[in-house]
Amino acid sequence: MNCIVCGSMTSSGVAPWHTTCRYCDYESAALAPRINDLASHAQLNERDRETALRALRVENFQAIVEEAIHFAQPGARSMLDVGCAHGWFLEAARGHFVVLGIEPDAALSEHALAKGLPVRAGYFPDALEEGECFDIIVFNDVIEHIPDIHAALAACRERLAPEGLLILNLPSSRGFFYKVASLLARLGMRGPFERLWQKGLPSPHVHYFNHRNLSRLVSKNGFFPVHFFELPALRVRGLMERLRFTGQSNRAILWAQYVAIVCAIPVLSMFPSDAVVCMFRKR
Numbered sequence: 001m002n003c004i005v006c007g008s009m010t011s012s013g014v015a016p017w018h019t020t021c022r023y024c025d026y027e028s029a030a031l032a033p034r035i036n037d038l039a040s041h042a043q044l045n046e047r048d049r050e051t052a053l054r055a056l057r058v059e060n061f062q063a064i065v066e067e068a069i070h071f072a073q074p075g076a077r078s079m080l081d082v083g084c085a086h087g088w089f090l091e092a093a094r095g096h097f098v099v100l101g102i103e104p105d106a107a108l109s110e111h112a113l114a115k116g117l118p119v120r121a122g123y124f125p126d127a128l129e130e131g132e133c134f135d136i137i138v139f140n141d142v143i144e145h146i147p148d149i150h151a152a153l154a155a156c157r158e159r160l161a162p163e164g165l166l167i168l169n170l171p172s173s174r175g176f177f178y179k180v181a182s183l184l185a186r187l188g189m190r191g192p193f194e195r196l197w198q199k200g201l202p203s204p205h206v207h208y209f210n211h212r213n214l215s216r217l218v219s220k221n222g223f224f225p226v227h228f229f230e231l232p233a234l235r236v237r238g239l240m241e242r243l244r245f246t247g248q249s250n251r252a253i254l255w256a257q258y259v260a261i262v263c264a265i266p267v268l269s270m271f272p273s274d275a276v277v278c279m280f281r282k283r
Contacts, residue, residue: 004028004149004207005217014185014193024213027173029197031204033145035104054088060231061092061140064169064277068136069096071227071279072165076135080159082124083142087112090119097136102127105202125155133159138167144207153221157282166223166280169231171196173208175274177233211276223280230273234265 003010003021010019010028017030068079077098081089084101085108093099101119103109109121120127137156146152156166171178178196185193198204209217215225240258 001028005213014182015190017199018197021213024216025173025210026213026217027208029199029204029206029208031197031199031206033147033203033206035202036106054086055237056232056235057088057140058092059235059237060169060275061089063231064089064138064140064167065093065096067227067229067277067279068093068138068165068167072136073161073163076161076165078134078161079136079138080124080128080134081138081140083139083145084112084117084119085140087115087117087119089138089140090117093138100134124152125159128159133161134164135161136165136167138169140169141171143168144170144205144209145203147206149207149217150221153218153223157222160282162282164282165226166218166282167277168214168218168280169275169277170209170214171205171274172210172230172272172276174210174272174276175233176268176271177274178208211278214278215280218278218280222283224283225278226281227279229277231275231277232269233274234261234268 001010001019002008003024003026005026006021006024008021008023010021010026012018013020013027018027019029020027079093079097079099081093081099081101084090084103085105087101090099090101090112099118101112101117102124103112103119103121104123106121109119112119137160143149143152160166177192181192181196184190194200196205197208211228215228219225239261240254
């Protein structure tokens with residue numbers, strides 16, 4: 001298949017379902033989304049996952065909101081959060097913008113609605129009303145899950161106000177943990193690599209970008225880049241909950257992992273993060 005970024009022929013990657021582009025470093029996966037598939041959801045304890053991710057996501061979302069305030073056009077008010085999941089970003093942003101969330105996962109959309117958040121169940125842009133537009137559209141860990149990314153970007157351009165802001169928060173292929181997982185996969189240990197691609201979960205990753213090839217792709221769809229910044233992939237707050245979510249039950253091993261990671265966090269900050277935020281403005 002041809003690379004969706006540069007059009008070059010892609011090559012086989014480190015797994016049968018994985019391909020890479022040697023020219024622009026774009027990576028893709030032949031993994032099928034199964035959102036709302038009961039068998040897929042049975043493999044995932046959503047309550048434990050929420051506990052594991054909440055602290056990290058809430059702090060990172062607050063940082064994104066602050067950048068959105070800075071780079072949005074004067075007077076920008078309306079914000080759409082595509083794939084809003086539990087609604088944490090809506091909670092962080094609603095004090096500054098008039099927010100709306102879209103969530104295709106029925107269980108998650110019901111959970112967010114139960115908290116009184118403005119969420120519509122369904123897919124983007126089908127869940128929107130005709131002519132409905134926004135000053136800012138945000139994808140938090142979502143764009144890498146969408147198979148037809150060109151259609152999604154075209155819909156963003158159509159649904160953004162003039163000079164509107166598109167914010168893409170996503171995992172980076174330049175990240176330290178992704179590089180380590182890729183190396184281990186080449187050595188035959190595919191577990192960490194498959195986990196980063198979320199293989200076997202209801203909504204696996206189908207793309208992996210870095211800020212350069214993503215900027216090239218988005219720019220071809222009627223946007224220009226305005227700002228890039230990294231987010232911590234690990235924070236001390238909530239770390240123990242994330243480690244427990246991995247299934248480790250031995251307390252001694254759990255605490256050893258916790259102490260080792262806490263000590264490593266200052267060192268890890270010297271390497272590229274596994275989470276990047278890319279901000280674009282509609283031409």
